[in-house]
Amino acid sequence: MADVGNAAGGMFLWCRLHDGVSAMDFAVRARDRWHVAFFPGVCFTPNYEGEDFSLRLTFARQTDAQMAEGVRRIAAALKSFAAN
DSSP states (O other), X not given: OEEEOOOOSSSEEEEEESTTOOHHHHHHHHHHHHOOOOEEXXXXXXXXXXXXXXXXXXXXXXXXXXXXXXXXXXXXXHHHHHHO
């Protein structure tokens, strides 16, 4: 349900959702139900246009354990979102 690009460096990972899943809707549901936060890619575009199906995940300040838990929560949220 999501593609992850090649993370060659930096502090962020961009992901693209499949099946027309709105990144904004997904981000809100993941935050409210699974208590994991990330930004929809559209938040980082001029005039908030384009990238409607992209997510920007940061890994700059998280520990390995926090990142693993965040990935687990995002995966659960994706599974739940796809089922509805």
